[in-house]
Amino acid sequence: GAVVSQHPSRVICKSGTSVKIECRSLDFQATTMFWYRQFPKQSLMLMATSNEGSKATYEQGVEKDKFLINHASLTLSTLTVTSAHPEDSSFYICSARGGGVGQETQYFGPGTRLLVL
């Protein structure tokens, strides 16, 4: 099956610093990548959708200036949490979807656990 990696798997940072999370599709070209956030015992919350080479589309209530998304290539998307605060502590998961008709499945990365002190 399709493999998606995320790095780092876990990060601890001080309040006010910025954190970058990378998402890579290892064995397929991802025309679209998604970023989710998940709180304990809750389902996935979509933050934004990004297509290669274009600006990300953010869900309502997600601050685009705080969560910067770059989808520079068909295999790499990055999420930067700027000026992180303790309330940004969460589990961030990316997913990737290939192109083509009927290619609706999203393949998820292993997630990044962010703790802001």
Next chain:
Amino acid sequence: QKEVEQDPGPLSVPEGAIVSLNCTYSNSAFQYFMWYRQYSRKGPELLMYTYSSGNKEDGRFTAQVDKSSKYISLFIRDSQPSDSATYLCAMTPGGGNKLTFGTGTQLKVEL
């Protein structure tokens, strides 16, 4: 009312039991249906992917879609302790639209 309803559980079954997990939905435009398994502190893993109504079998897993009733199911035969996880249903109309997820059902298979 949520677009996708899923019983959060927890659902506890003995090893070897047949497990039935279900989701109902309200949007008749949904055409593509997926089941994901998520272990604690891990990303979701795709288990089954079906298009429109019908059944699909893969090993111990069977996915069923009944579009007329807006109801999808995942059956797990001969359940194992390693099946203990949260199971998420997801669906989309297609055409590049985003997935809509259920809240997930927590399953525990006990020895």
